[in-house]
Amino acid sequence: MDMxxxxxxxxxxxxxxxxxxxxxxxxxxxxxxISPGYHGLWxxxxxxxxxxxxxxxxxxxxxxxxxxxxxxxxxxxxxxxFELLHTALIVHDDVIDRDxxxxxxxxxxxxxxxxxxxxxxxxxxxxxxxxxAGVIAGDLALSNAHRLLERVETTAGVRRRxxxxxxxxxxxxxxxxxxxxxxxxxxxxxxxEDIVHMARLKTSVYSFEGPLQAGAVLAxxxxxxxxxxxxxxxxxxxxxxxxxxxxxxxxxxTRTGKTNWGDLREGKRTALMSFVSTRPEWESISSLVGNxxxxxxxxxxxxxxxVDSGARDxxxxxxxxxxxxxxxxxxxxxxxxxxxxxxDPVVSAVVDRVH
Amino acid sequence: MDMxxxxxxxxxxxxxxxxxxxxxxxxxxxxxxISPGYHGLWxxxxxxxxxxxxxxxxxxxxxxxxxxxxxxxxxxxxxxxFELLHTALIVHDDVIDRDxxxxxxxxxxxxxxxxxxxxxxxxxxxxxxxxxAGVIAGDLALSNAHRLLERVETTAGVRRRxxxxxxxxxxxxxxxxxxxxxxxxxxxxxxxEDIVHMARLKTSVYSFEGPLQAGAVLAxxxxxxxxxxxxxxxxxxxxxxxxxxxxxxxxxxTRTGKTNWGDLREGKRTALMSFVSTRPEWESISSLVGNxxxxxxxxxxxxxxxVDSGARDxxxxxxxxxxxxxxxxxxxxxxxxxxxxxxDPVVSAVVDRVH
Numbered sequence: 240m241d242m243x244x245x246x247x248x249x250x251x252x253x254x255x256x257x258x259x260x261x262x263x264x265x266x267x268x269x270x271x272x273i274s275p276g277y278h279g280l281w282x283x284x285x286x287x288x289x290x291x292x293x294x295x296x297x298x299x300x301x302x303x304x305x306x307x308x309x310x311x312x313x314x315x316x317x318x319x320x321f322e323l324l325h326t327a328l329i330v331h332d333d334v335i336d337r338d339x340x341x342x343x344x345x346x347x348x349x350x351x352x353x354x355x356x357x358x359x360x361x362x363x364x365x366x367x368x369x370x371x372a373g374v375i376a377g378d379l380a381l382s383n384a385h386r387l388l389e390r391v392e393t394t395a396g397v398r399r400r401x402x403x404x405x406x407x408x409x410x411x412x413x414x415x416x417x418x419x420x421x422x423x424x425x426x427x428x429x430x431x432e433d434i435v436h437m438a439r440l441k442t443s444v445y446s447f448e449g450p451l452q453a454g455a456v457l458a459x460x461x462x463x464x465x466x467x468x469x470x471x472x473x474x475x476x477x478x479x480x481x482x483x484x485x486x487x488x489x490x491x492x493t494r495t496g497k498t499n500w501g502d503l504r505e506g507k508r509t510a511l512m513s514f515v516s517t518r519p520e521w522e523s524i525s526s527l528v529g530n531x532x533x534x535x536x537x538x539x540x541x542x543x544x545x546v547d548s549g550a551r552d553x554x555x556x557x558x559x560x561x562x563x564x565x566x567x568x569x570x571x572x573x574x575x576x577x578x579x580x581x582x583d584p585v586v587s588a589v590v591d592r593v594h
Numbered sequence: 595m596d597m598x599x600x601x602x603x604x605x606x607x608x609x610x611x612x613x614x615x616x617x618x619x620x621x622x623x624x625x626x627x628i629s630p631g632y633h634g635l636w637x638x639x640x641x642x643x644x645x646x647x648x649x650x651x652x653x654x655x656x657x658x659x660x661x662x663x664x665x666x667x668x669x670x671x672x673x674x675x676f677e678l679l680h681t682a683l684i685v686h687d688d689v690i691d692r693d694x695x696x697x698x699x700x701x702x703x704x705x706x707x708x709x710x711x712x713x714x715x716x717x718x719x720x721x722x723x724x725x726x727a728g729v730i731a732g733d734l735a736l737s738n739a740h741r742l743l744e745r746v747e748t749t750a751g752v753r754r755r756x757x758x759x760x761x762x763x764x765x766x767x768x769x770x771x772x773x774x775x776x777x778x779x780x781x782x783x784x785x786x787e788d789i790v791h792m793a794r795l796k797t798s799v800y801s802f803e804g805p806l807q808a809g810a811v812l813a814x815x816x817x818x819x820x821x822x823x824x825x826x827x828x829x830x831x832x833x834x835x836x837x838x839x840x841x842x843x844x845x846x847x848t849r850t851g852k853t854n855w856g857d858l859r860e861g862k863r864t865a866l867m868s869f870v871s872t873r874p875e876w877e878s879i880s881s882l883v884g885n886x887x888x889x890x891x892x893x894x895x896x897x898x899x900x901v902d903s904g905a906r907d908x909x910x911x912x913x914x915x916x917x918x919x920x921x922x923x924x925x926x927x928x929x930x931x932x933x934x935x936x937x938d939p940v941v942s943a944v945v946d947r948v949h
Contacts, residue, residue, distance in 0.1 A: 266765075273769045273795070276776050331733060335726040351775075358779040371690040371775050374729055375768050378686060378736055382764040385740035389757040395750070402744040409737040410621075413730050414628045420706075420726050421631045424713040440628070 249300040249581070254315035255293055259322060262387065263288070266379075283347050284376045288326045290342055295321040295450040302454030302468060305578035313391055317401065317457055320387035321450050324405065327380035328412055328445065334373040335416060348373040381409070393457065400456045408445035415441030422508050428516035429508055431557075435477055437508070442483075443476025463573050471568040475586050478561035482593045484509035485554050488542060503541055504533045510557050515550040555593045562586040604655040604936070609670035610648055614677060617742065618643070621734075638702050639731045643681045645697055650676040650805040657809030657823060660933035668746055672756065672812055675742035676805050679760065682735035683767055683800065689728040690771060703728040736764070748812065755811045763800035770796030777863050783871035784863055786912075790832055792863070797838075798831025818928050826923040830941055833916035837948045839864035840909050843897060858896055859888045865912050870905040910948045917941040 263285040271278040296318030303314040330347050333339075339349035352369030360368065388401050418437055422429060429437075451468040487502040488511060502509070506529020515521055524544050527537045545551050565586050569579045618640040626633040651673030658669040685702050688694075694704035707724030715723065743756050773792055777784060784792075806823040842857040843866060857864070861884020870876055879899050882892045900906050920941050924934045 269765065270769070273766075274773060277769045277772055280772055327733075331729050334729055337722065355779045360779045364779070367692065368775055368779060370725070372772070374686050374689055374732075375772050375775075377729075378682075378733070378764070379768050381733055382736060382740065382761065385737065385744075386757065386761050389740075389744065389754070399744070402741065406737065406741050409733070410624065411628075413734050414625070414632045417632055417635055417727070417730050418629060420723055420730075424710045424715045424719070424723060 249297055249304055251300055251304070251311035251315060252293060252297065254312055255296040255300070255318040255322065258312075258315045258319035258387070259288060262319065262323075262383065266383070280347075280372065280376060281379075283350055283372075284326065284330075284380060287330060287341075287347060287376070288322065288380070291322060291325065293318070293322060295325055295446055298447065298450035299454040299457075301581045302451045302460075302578065303458045304454075305575060305581060306455050306458035306460045306464065308454070308458030313393065314454060314457055316387055316391045317453050318450070320384045320391075320405065321408075321445075321453065323380050323387060324384040324408060324445060327377045327384060328416075330373055330377035330380060332416065334370050334377070335420065337370075339369060346373070347376045391457070397456060397459075401453055404449050404453045404456065408449040411440045411444035419508075428512050431510060431513045434508060434510050434513050435481075438477045438480035439473055442480040443473045447472030447476040447479070461573075467568050467571070467573045471565050471574075471582065474561045474565035474568065475582075475589070478558045478565060478586060478589045481510050481554055481561065482558040482589050484511060485551065485558070485593045488545065489551065500533070500535070500538045503528060503538050504531060505529065510554040511545050511550045514553045515545055515548050518548045518550070520544050520548040558593055559590045562590045604652055604659060606655055606659070606666035606670060607648060607652065609667055610651040610655070610673040610677065613667075613670045613674035613742070614643060617674065617678075617738065621738075635702075635727065635731060636734075638705055638727075639681065639685075639735060642685060642696075642702060642731070643677060643735070646677060646680065648673070648677060650680055650801055653802065653805035654809040654812075656936045657806045657815075657933065658813045659809075660930060660936060661810050661813040661815045661819065663809070663813030668748065669809060669812055671742055671746045672808050673805070675739045675746075675760065676763075676800070676808065678735050678742060679739040679763060679800060682732045682739060683771075685728055685732035685735060687771065689725050689732070690775065692725075694724060701728070702731045746812070752811055752814075756808055759804050759808045759811065763804040766795045766799035774863075783867050786865060786868045789863060789865050789868045790836075793832045793835035794828055797835040798828045802827030802831040802834070816928075822923050822926070822928045826920050826929075826937065829916045829920035829923065830937075830944070833913045833920060833941060833944045836865050836909055836916065837913040837944050839866060840906065840913070840948045843900065844906065855888070855890070855893045858883060858893050859886060860884065865909040866900050866905045869908045870900055870903050873903045873905075875899050875903040913948055914945045917945045 263281065267278055267281045267285070270281040296315070299318040299321060300311070300314055303317075304311070308314055329341065333341060333346050333348055339345060339352055345353060348366075348369035350369075351372035352365045355365035355368035356362070384405065385402075388405055389398075391398065391401065393401075415437055418433075418440065448469045449472075451472050452465050455465045455468050484502070484507070487507070487509075506512075512528065515524070524541050527533055527541055530537075533541075563586075566583065568574075569582060574582075618636065622633055622636045622640070625636040651670070654673040654676060655666070655669055658672075659666070663669055684696065688696060688701050688703060694700060694707055700708060703721075703724035705724075706727035707720045710720035710723035711717065739760065740757075743760055744753075746753065746756065748756075770792055773788075773795065803824045804827075806827045807820050810820045810823050839857070839862070842862070842864075861867075867883065870879070879896050882888055882896055885892075888896075918941075921938065923929075924937060929937075
């Protein structure tokens with residue numbers, strides 16, 4: 240699901256756009272001095288960053304402002320850093336998933352595969368050119384996420400904390416990606432506990448916990464607010480990922496912007512699959528799930544089994560459960576009412592989409 | 595050629611080992627809390643970092659100490675950051691070059707390809723698992739190069755400069771890798787000017803200029819010393835790369851640790867190729883160079899043409915010329931004699947190897 244529907248617009252969000260705009264202008268100028276091709280790579284990276292809904296910067300800005308921060312420009316730099324991290328992760332995720340398209344248009348790999356094909360390369364060679372360009376572009380985005388954070392004007396102590404938060408986001412996301420790869424050659428479906436752990440690593444840390452905590456740290460918030468926001472972010476992120484996996488199979492393709500078939504064909508490990516794999520119905524679909532030759536009729540059949548076995552309801556309840564847990568972290572005097580009022584709709588939106 | 599022969603051992607080099615050792619111990623502990631597999635990925639990354647000769651840290655430490663720096667432990671952290679950057683670049687370079695072996699042992703991609711094959715994956719699937727693990731491992735090394743630099747205890751001004759130097763190293767190396775990919779689908783051999791430009795981007799900036807300047811900045815050196823070291827690093831790096839390309843074709847395989855045939859078969863763009871491509875002899879070898887089916891006899895023939903056409907002598911002179919230019923940047927009162935005494939053997943060694 241699009242994360243943009245989850246959050247009201249905080250003040251100063253346009254400053255994040257300016258920060259990203261300045262960063263790309265500067266980088267393209269530098270790249271143009273090296274070669275037109277390198278300038279083109281930077282343009283492509285800018286386009287990959289342009290389509291986003293700025294969910295993570297919104298969290299940074301909301302937490303910062305609702306916790307009393309007043310230097311919106313500075314917070315916007317932190318928001319821009321998290322947006323670049325997001326770009327880095329999706330560009331490399333696409334390389335790992337061998338995807339050449341994102342949001343209906345060619346991604347970095349897709350673009351350079353086309354260029355190489357036009358230049359007469361073999362399909363296999365051109366694919367690899369696409370992947371290679373994706374590796375390089377993602378590296379640039381990752382390195383510059385650190386760079387933008389290094390430029391934030393603040394005390395040495397706050398900068399160190401911000402660095403630790405970014406580091407934790409990279410460390411956890413890399414772990415999530417890696418566990419994903421490991422499961423790709425393990426035919427057993429992991430238990431629910433592992434699915435939840437993976438959701439936390441892949442989604443909660445860099446998309447929820449990190450941005451909220453970074454905004455709070457920059458605003459000079461108390462330790463228990465920072466801890467509480469981390470707890471909220473962890474559970475909200477898990478709720479989001481479980482719900483997103485349901486939409487990936489049952490969602491409206493036009494709204495989700497992707498086919499609701501791919502996840503089944505890939506055999507993506509989700510709460511749906513973890514649940515159904517422990518039920519007698521599993522036998523009738525185990526050879527279909529993860530089968531590259533899966534037909535539309537097979538997908539419909541699998542969906543029916545997921546509903547009939549109770550896997551769909553179970554997953555929706557799981558998402559609602561984590562959303563409720565997320566809310567309990569807000570139900571205290573620790574998190575100021577203004578910030579609660581911003582974060583509460585985030586969890587409501589997650590649950591509403593799948594119930 | 596191994597860079598280790600190029601430099602005397604500066605004091606405190608063991609502190610770089612301790613810094614790297616601490617970093618990997620800490621990271622492996624964190625990773626073990628996530629999963630045994632992720633711990634394994636970190637072990638693999640540590641092994642990739644362990645084989646190096648610490649050329650870049652040596653330059654950092656030498657510049658720092660010869661310019662009056664006395665906090666060797668702090669300089670060692672900067673040295674360790676450049677070593678991790680080096681690891682990141684070689685791990686991703688291997689993904690881009692589709693190499694599964696480095697220094698005679700499986701690299702990150704090679705190791706995970708084996709694991710995936712043993713788990714029953716198809717060769718194509720296992721290759722991709724290998725690449726994916728390489729992408730993730732390189733990301734971790736890259737992100738943590740920034741991280742180690744962020745931890746250095748110094749003033750905000752020096753930290754900003756160090757960040758800029760690391761950023762320039764990443765920016766230039768990415769450009770060099772990208773230009774390499776572009777030339778892979780362009781059958782024309784680039785002019786010498788482009789070859790030299792590429793050598794600067796791929797080698798000079800992150801292996802010579804960056805480490806020397808980082809050491810100098812940390813030591814609080816004057817601006818003209820920093821500039822002079824950059825000029826030296828640029829020309830020494832170009833000399834090194836041109837010489838290394840000669841050894842890649844004519845070198846003793848045991849000493850260089852790689853086959854002296856691969857570069858010819860890949861059609862690697864070097865000064866040798868740029869020179870010979872403008873000569874009438876080119877016609878007799880143009881269909882051999884870059885041909886995956888090249889035989890040992892073909893390679894011998896190409897080598898003979900490279901000698902007879904004067905390409906080899908021309909390249910050796912070019913390396914010597916850049917080495918001499920590098921030396922002129924030291925021939926002034928700007929760079930202190932003690933540092934000159936350390937850097938002079940670097941350029942001598944480069945030239946001696948190819949003459």
